Amino acid sequence: MRTGDHVLAMVNDLHVIFGKGPGGLAVPNDVEGHAPMWKKKSIFWDLPYWKELEVRSSIDVMHVTKNLCVNLLGFLGVYGKTKDTPEAREDLQRLHEKDGMPPKQYEGPASYALTKEEKEIFFECLLSMKVPTGFSSNIKGIINMPEKKFQNLKSHDCHVIMTQLLPVALRGLLPENVRLAIVKLCAFLNAISQKVIDPEIIPRLRSDVAQCLVSFELVFPPSFFNFMTHVLVHLVDEIVILGPVFLHNMFPFERFMGVLKKYVRNRARPEGSISMGHQTVDVIGFCVDFIPGLKKIGLPKSRYEGRLTGKGTLGGGNSIICRDGYSWSEAHYTVLQNSTLVTPYVDEHKNSLRSKHPEQCDDWITCEHIRTFSSWLETRLRGDTTVCDELYSLSRGPSSTVLTYKGYEINGNTFYTIAQDQKSTNQNSGVRFDAATERGNDTYYGYIMDIWELDYGHDFKVPSFKCKWVNLSGGGVQVDPQYGITTVDLNNLGYTDEPFVLANDVAQVIYVKDMSTRPWKRKDKEANTSYDEPKRHIVLSGKRDIVGVEGKTDMSEDYEKFHEIPPFKVKADPSILINDEDYPWLRRNKQMTQAKKK
Structure with missing residues (x-):
């Protein structure tokens, strides 16, 4: 890895005059005829600490995920024009010419493209999905069922597809080895998107992304691999330095840009409108927070109030008289069972039952405790002025x-x-x-x-x-x-x-x-x-x-408070399984099964 001093030495003497007119000066190629790596010296190098930074420009994971998602869906045949073109097959043939394979081994249905029947199942699964409030956009709005294609994909849609939905929709589809590689990539993107990343799994994450890319090289044509696919190998090293992805992701900046755009009232002067709007919000916030006794007039009650402590939203809180005494008793016992104030009395009641019925087994004691505990506790604490009100x-x-x-x-x-x-x-x-x-x-x-x-x-x-x-x-x-x-x-x-x-x-x-x-x-x-x-x-x-x-x-x-359950986890190395096939880029049915490499 190049140090800051090394990079500074490479750009320090650059002198470029941009433009094709008189006086324009381009950066010359090196002695070997290679194009220059940099064409200008960034103004950030004037900062004294810039060369000391381990990461000077972080990877934009949000747009990397979006471009990777669109690219992968294109090769699956469910987004935009198909990427399984004759030109892609020719590139694949040139890549494997040294192996001496006959041209016919590059013809036939691709192993990475969904068949017509598989697309039916794939989109039927997506159409049936209903997600919680605030989880993502409505899945039905991003799929075109007649054409069996995705449409109107936003950055967050791609994030949800790659980290949650794609492995679920592909369940039972595609050849197993190809599906295994895609699911492992999705599991990697899900793991690096968590709020907390265990440092002990960092080596495993490095190995996982390398295995995924090797597997894709064995299956997909060269046109699949662009710059966005390559930068995946650098994500783990960046996480070690900068922390989890959410700390340096683009989502909060994109949302804030949406807020700033709403401040624009004069389209001829957008910068001034944004400045005045932001200043007005700051002044109002200062007044609300620091002027004592200020009452808000005409402002509705925040709809977020009570979201953590609990509040009813639908149904209006209808009052009913519970005539089902058994359900009422079960609900009351559940509250008692989970109260730390009641915990000391649970053992006391069970010991009382054991002393009265020494011949009974533990199962009978448990059932009797559940049946009689609430009435016993009411009798036990009646008239006791030392206990708290709750x-x-x-x-x-x-x-x-x-x-x-x-x-x-x-x-x-x-x-x-x-x-x-x-x-x-x-x-x-x-x-x-x-x-x-x-x-x-x-x-x-x-x-x-x-x-x-x-x-x-x-x-x-x-x-x-x-x-x-x-x-x-x-x-x-x-x-x-x-x-x-x-x-x-x-x-x-x-x-x-x-x-x-x-x-x-x-x-x-x-x-x-x-x-x-x-x-x-x-x-x-x-x-x-x-x-x-x-x-x-x-x-x-x-x-x-x-x-x-x-x-x-x-x-x-x-x-x-709640630990999230990983949606999927792949331990096998798909690159080893795919490498055992002679032609992993072609789909083979039972009548076209090829002999495995020995």
């Missing part, structure tokens, strides 16, 4: 009048009931609950049926979700050993005796159809029936949205 309110139990909602915002997430989800363009009903059990930590997946807000009096309300949970055993939850993808069977439900969970303790997930588990169509079955639906769904993590919440950033302590 504990005393918990012991008395909530009101039988329950507030119900169709939507609820808490921890920066927007949650819906499954009934509301079916009417919405978003999917906000999927939840994940991490529980500590005797076997260790278990992760439960489910979806919300009802949203309750229990009223314990004195402005003390506890939101809870009534959910249906997927069985952890019996094929309910599985992890793909090759891709690390978690899949669930939403019809394999269990744990009906524990439906409630505190709204503050769940993370949001997305369920996407796993098209590889869809049954083969039969002639005696009609299309678009439940028979054609995939048997399993892929689990992806949702995204918390705290933009606009006062005093909170995405580095706040409570922001990292």
